[in-house]
Amino acid sequence: MLDAAAELALEGAGGAGIDAIAARAGVSRTTVYKWWPSAAAVLLEGLLERTHDTIESPVSATTREALGDYLTRLIALIRDTPPGALLRGLTAASVTDQVVGHALINEWLAPRRAAAVHLLAEGVRRGEVRAGLDYDAVADVLFAPIYYRLMYAHQPLTDRLSAEIMAVCWPGIAASE
Amino acid sequence: MLDAAAELALEGAGGAGIDAIAARAGVSRTTVYKWWPSAAAVLLEGLLERTHDTIESPVSATTREALGDYLTRLIALIRDTPPGALLRGLTAASVTDQVVGHALINEWLAPRRAAAVHLLAEGVRRGEVRAGLDYDAVADVLFAPIYYRLMYAHQPLTDRLSAEIMAVCWPGIAASE
DNA sequence: CATATACTGTACGCTATGTCCAGTAATGCA
DNA sequence: TGCATTACTGGACATAGCGTACAGTATATG
Structure with missing residues (x-):
């Protein structure tokens, strides 16, 4: 059932x-x-049942690649599979239904943000990521454009978006040499 | 009436x-x-009637300041005045009402994106902004976190957000010296 | 066999949407 | 002054979805 x-x-x-x-x-x-x-x-x-396995972060050579891959996979999930439309509808529902809102935050957004933060922290350890960043804010900036386009669809959700986000954001994330 | x-x-x-x-x-x-x-x-x-005058971009000394100010003003508008809640509701409505969706894109998002793109172009002319950027993508990355927090409210919309966005994104926008 | 649990299907009240229509008030034109 | 157009009223109507209530059926468990 x-x-x-x-x-x-x-x-x-x-x-x-x-x-x-x-x-x-x-x-x-x-x-x-x-x-x-x-x-x-x-x-x-x-939705949550079927997307459990899309939370974990990939293993990539560099932190930059790992973050980019993660965004690319999220974009593909939202663009190409039913969860995308579902997430859109649930986000709309969350405006009037607080329970759904909290569940979305805790069960959908938070684990993915945590994965990104983990990658960032690992990057700091490896010396690839600048120390002292506000990880939460960085996670917001990285993920937000994807949800922004999901909701408004003013621009298509393309694979390129991932690269564009990283191009703008990475210099502000990377450790200065 | x-x-x-x-x-x-x-x-x-x-x-x-x-x-x-x-x-x-x-x-x-x-x-x-x-x-x-x-x-x-x-x-x-x-909504549009009452917020016409919030579209124009401020005049600031530097491009970085101008963009930061613009984001700060948008955050204040959304957080402190009725248009914020209204925009949230309309975004939700746009999921099932295409007419509203297109109107939101064309009448709300687009003019503000255009203002930001204008600031960026001006910045290029002044030598403060890197040439060859995808302005649309940059505008997405700058604005998206604000709407992201508006919709999900997983983090509060604070004045600091503007500074955090700029801290992460500016190095990728600024002209390399 | 007895009891508890899960499910059925129908009916009900409620809210909200969008349409229809007959009647009224004000405006403008000859 | 008479007439037509336009804008508004307010009530009635059909439609649709939500959430609840209730009496009845099937299944499994002790």
Whole structure:
């Protein structure tokens, strides 16, 4: 049943309501309410269920490459797979649903930010990254453009974006020689 | 009447419906529909009406200062005044309402991006900004963290954010000496 | 066999949207 | 002065989605 929920969560773009979810899962509406408080909650659980394995950071030669790879993979995930549309819908839902908002922060954003911060800290140890940076702010600057384009779609989410972000940001991150 | 619409647009946080808008304007629901296609459209027009004058870029000594000031002013606008909450709601609405989405891009985002691009171009002329940059990508990286925090509120929108963005990004923007 | 648990399906109240229509008030034109 | 146009009223209506309630069925567990 959790499987069914997850599947429909990803298939039904992001605007799926309780009715659609219940129907798609072959289950009564009442039953859905027994386990989740809202449609967004089901979709959120489906999203997290299916993207657990996309959190870990890659192993790359240099910190710069690792960060770039991480952004590229996030872009591909959001652009090419159902979780992208789902994340967009859930972000919209989070404006009026605080529970979803907190869950998004804690279960989606935070682990990925932590992975980036870990890469940065490792970079400092290796002497590739400047010491004394505000890691949280750096993580914001690195990730934000991706979510920005996800939400507004004023520019397409291309693979190039990752390189562009790194081109602008890396000089401010790299250890000065 | 446009005044009334604008006022209530800013007062009613962002989740105002047609009913609330009509009541607040002292006008029949039917009348609202005569002039706008949806609640979001009214709110959007109210938002744009009241923030026209916040688009222009400041005159500062250096390009770095000008960009920093611009970001600081945008942060203050979003954090301290009704347009912030309104923008948040409209962004959420834009996910399901393409008309609102395009209007947000063209009437809100684009002019501000253009102002930033103008500052960058001017900076190149003055020799303060590296030539050959992708201005659009740079504008994305500069602005995105603000909207990112507006939407997710995982971190507060503080005045410091502006300085943090500039600290990370400026080395990648500045002309290499 | 008895009981607890999970699920069904329908019905209900509620809110909000968007449309329709008959009637009223004000404006402008001949 | 008479007439037409335009803007607004307010109530009624259909539609849709949410969340809850309830009586009944199936399954498993002791």
